[in-house]
Amino acid sequence: MLDPKLLRGQLEEVATRLQTRGFKLDVGAFARLEERRKSLQVETENLQADRKRKSKEIGIAKGKGEDVSALMQEVDGFAQRLAECEQQLEVLQKELLDLQLGIPNIPHASVPAGGGEDDNVEVRKWGTPTQFDFTPLDHVDLGVKTGALDFETAAKISGARFSVMYGPLARMHRALIQLMLDTHTREHGYREVYVPYMVNPESLQGTGQLPKFEEELYKLRGEKDLYLIPTAEVPVTNIARDMIYSEDQLPIRFACHTPCFRSEAGSHGKDVRGMIRQHQFEKVEMVQLVKPEDSHAALESLTGHAEAILQKLGLPYRVIVLCTGDMGFSSAKTYDIEVWLPGQGKYREISSCSNFEDFQARRMQARYRPKDGKKPELLHTLNGSGLAVGRTLVAIMENYQQADGSIRVPDALKPYMGGVDVISVPA
RNA sequence: GGAAGCGUGGCCGAGCGGUUGAAGGCACCGGUCUUGAAAACCGGCGAGGGGCGACCCUCCGUGAGUUCGAAUCUCACCGCUUCCGCCA
DSSP states (O other): OOOHHHHHHTHHHHHHHHHTTTOOOOHHHHHHHHHHHHHHHHHHHHHHHHHHHHHHHHHHHHHTTOOOHHHHHHHHHHHHHHHHHHHHHHHHHHHHHHHHHTSOOOOOTTSOOOSSGGGOEEEEEESOOOOOSSOOOOHHHHHHHHTOEEHHHHHHHTOSSOOEEOHHHHHHHHHHHHHHHHHHHHHSOOEEOOOOSEEOHHHHHHHTOTTTTGGGSOBOOSSSOOEEOSSTHHHHHGGGTTOEEEGGGOOEEEEEEEEEEOOOTTOTTSSOSTTSSOSEEEEEEEEEEEOGGGHHHHHHHHHHHHHHHHHHHTOOEEEEEOOTTTSOTTOSEEEEEEEEETTTTEEEEEEEEEEEETHHHHHHTOEEEOTTSOOOEEOEEEEEEEEEHHHHHHHHHHHSBOTTSOEEOOGGGGGGTTTOOEEOOOO
16 A cells, blocks of 8 residues: 555656556546545544533533533534534545555656566576477476376366376475575575465455455355465565564564465466466465665565575576566565576566565554654565475476486485485386 | 453553543663663653644444443454363
């Protein structure tokens, strides 16, 4: 959520900046609502002040044993109007809030302008696309050859966009999670955290998935309103909801492994082959809670933490900065990391690292108290995948494949693989 | 699932329906003292919001209700604790 004061005070500038990300702010509608709110709120509060004062007088008069019927009548005189005002104000404020909850974050000044993914800008590249002296297969064909991936069985059990993995490949999938968590906790200063996979609507509103993107979520049946998490970002960031941290507690860094559940509504026909886009996938997520002045530096280091995993695994990648038109709803700035996939002959997203500044914090009322003892301030939140596990597995399969369809185990994973160093093709 | 109890400021903890946004303590901030620190003492100190301002409003788990007036009374819901049962 944007700062309501900013919205009121600099409505036109805000609208202009939101336009760069393709969002049309209805300036007129907002201004009209805001004007009505202002006059109604002033009237309501004046009447409330009146009632408060008179009630106090009644108390005093009664204490002295005086007659209070005149005072009571005075209150009666405006009680009706007050009730109307209060009710209308409540409706109006709800309307304004709904409007504000639907407004995306303002892009940071350093974000390149652009209308869509074609305008994203590459900022660096690591490694070079893997070369083969044979024609490389994609992970689906490799999965068939090794007998380790089984989409048909997954379809039988659940449907499209699910996968079943067997043996050493399933183990490598688990090993990746271990490597990622160990790296972030031992080398990058994150605290490991375990969280619920089912969350309430308040949490989803806090991070920005609700109210606007409900169709992307799986909602559970049952007497409680619960949703499956689309990312660990939701439960982990909401740890900070309604909190006031002391300044010396910051920064807080969490690393968390969870499954993620996404309906992928609206991506029909996209990445239908293989395990690139699944309804269920594993991810290790990094979340940071920092002081406002530190958040952009934190985004750089957090992105580096995700890159470190790819470097350990020897997977070529590039980092791009998303342009204004391609960023997510809540983000002020986002780097995507794209890994080289020989099977597709292109770079594909494997991590997304974002600085939300105070956008999520305002929705969550996540704050900290500055050292000088003054008012609590909103903190800044960030998160990034470190990494998407399924896609990392795909990248390893495709980059580490050999001519016979077997897959070498990257050195960094060997300690976790119990002696297996090749996923071989059965005879 | 059954029974009982409890939800008050950053934390702990008082609070007869009426000058209570809330005693007290801790923490925190400022000061005195000290070579420095600690201790002691003095002072300050909840959050959110509105108004150009003088100021004003809201908030005691959440939501309804009673009342001129609710932290305080009623109802519902949520959460927590303890005991019993069941259970990975």
